[in-house]
Amino acid sequence: MVEGPVTNGVADGGGAGALLRLMRDGRPRTRSELAGITGLARSTITQRVEALLGANFVLPVGEATSTGGRPPTQFAFNPAARVTLSADIGATHARMAATDLAGEVLVEHRDDLDVALGPVPVLEWVVATSHDLLAQVGRTPKDLLGIGIGLPGPVEHSSGRPVNPPIMPGWDNFDVQGYLTEHLGVVALVDNDVNIMALGEHFTQWPTAAHMMFVKVATGIGSGLISHGLLHRGAQGAAGDMGHLQLPHGADIVCRCGNTGCLEAVASGAAIAAKLTEQGLPAKSSQDVVALARGGSVEALHLVRQAGRDIGEVLAAAVSLFNPSIIVIGGSLAQAGEHLIAGVREVVYRRSLPLATQDLRIVQSRTGDRAGIIGAAVMVIDHALAPTQVDTHIFAAS
Numbered sequence: 001m002v003e004g005p006v007t008n009g010v011a012d013g014g015g016a017g018a019l020l021r022l023m024r025d026g027r028p029r030t031r032s033e034l035a036g037i038t039g040l041a042r043s044t045i046t047q048r049v050e051a052l053l054g055a056n057f058v059l060p061v062g063e064a065t066s067t068g069g070r071p072p073t074q075f076a077f078n079p080a081a082r083v084t085l086s087a088d089i090g091a092t093h094a095r096m097a098a099t100d101l102a103g104e105v106l107v108e109h110r111d112d113l114d115v116a117l118g119p120v121p122v123l124e125w126v127v128a129t130s131h132d133l134l135a136q137v138g139r140t141p142k143d144l145l146g147i148g149i150g151l152p153g154p155v156e157h158s159s160g161r162p163v164n165p166p167i168m169p170g171w172d173n174f175d176v177q178g179y180l181t182e183h184l185g186v187v188a189l190v191d192n193d194v195n196i197m198a199l200g201e202h203f204t205q206w207p208t209a210a211h212m213m214f215v216k217v218a219t220g221i222g223s224g225l226i227s228h229g230l231l232h233r234g235a236q237g238a239a240g241d242m243g244h245l246q247l248p249h250g251a252d253i254v255c256r257c258g259n260t261g262c263l264e265a266v267a268s269g270a271a272i273a274a275k276l277t278e279q280g281l282p283a284k285s286s287q288d289v290v291a292l293a294r295g296g297s298v299e300a301l302h303l304v305r306q307a308g309r310d311i312g313e314v315l316a317a318a319v320s321l322f323n324p325s326i327i328v329i330g331g332s333l334a335q336a337g338e339h340l341i342a343g344v345r346e347v348v349y350r351r352s353l354p355l356a357t358q359d360l361r362i363v364q365s366r367t368g369d370r371a372g373i374i375g376a377a378v379m380v381i382d383h384a385l386a387p388t389q390v391d392t393h394i395f396a397a398s
Helices: 016-022 031-038 042-054 117-137 176-184 192-203 265-267 271-279 285-294 298-324 332-336 337-353 368-384 387-397
Strands: 058-063 072-078 083-089 093-099 105-112 143-149 186-193 211-217 220-228 230-232 326-330 362-365
Touching: 016 031, 016 042, 016 117, 016 387, 031 042, 031 072, 042 058, 042 072, 042 387, 058 192, 072 298, 083 192, 083 285, 083 368, 093 117, 093 326, 093 368, 105 117, 105 368, 117 143, 117 176, 117 230, 143 192, 143 368, 176 186, 186 192, 186 368, 192 230, 192 326, 192 368, 211 298, 220 265, 220 298, 265 271, 265 298, 271 285, 271 298, 271 332, 285 298, 285 332, 298 332, 298 337, 326 337, 332 337, 337 362
Parallel strands: 083 143, 143 186, 211 326, 326 362
Antiparallel strands: 058 072, 083 093, 093 105, 211 220, 220 230
């Protein structure tokens, strides 16, 4: 028999973890307020609050206004209860951070790091940097909730293993999740870099957007899909891999995946850099393209605008199929200014269905290069603070 109305899943027998999910909004509440919201008996609320206090997941935060008698105590979520570690591994660089349970970055570190070195050297760097970051925030491994990591290639999220990643020699089917768990002693979650960027952007900037696309344009091109407020990975985690859809006019251009005519081979930062070099403007990376565009290079601006149009061709179909309310353009090439986004808008608004575009916004990322580390942290927090996980933790500690 259900005790009272089912509200936010709290009254469905979910235990203290379900109550914590409600309290993660940070708003202070009394026991009576929690009982009123959930429909649970006051004694049940008291029991569950005590369990969360014992685990340090909530704290007393003062007293509410008294209506007669002793003022009731208010309780709120404690973001400092644990810390998370997050890593965003790119093709030639890596960024790591320690965050609290609200996803707030406490300290971060960035290094040049070639993912082509292979999994063991890169993950050794992740483990060593993890210990350094924990020391910087004055915490120990016992305070660590988990670690999340994003990789620049296809990842089977359920197993934490990369699958045939084009620019990651030696990584195919490597047990990244198992390696990190073995060396850090905590849960480890792995996803591709664009998915974690989508999570970070949605969490920090667009939490009320139920349907969002995040498009990363850098050395490669990919997208992350937010559907009904949650990351949509697809059956094997390959959803959003738009960089390897074929453009008709790029049919003779060989892509690093082995196919020809892929969007990434035509419109990525690496592709633009190669075209500029052919035109006598040496460029090796997306950053070089951005520098030339910001410096007023007509050739660079023209190619960036055309890249936006090419990306828009793929997104126009995606808009009609997925019908997002917002498309966020991120990645290093997005820093070239409005030319890239203008090219995207030009094609998407012209070629997509009017109903799908009447309220559609296409904007530049607001979170920038922090999107990945925040998203990786959010991935871990949402997993580890899921009601069943919290209940298991509390039971094990009792």
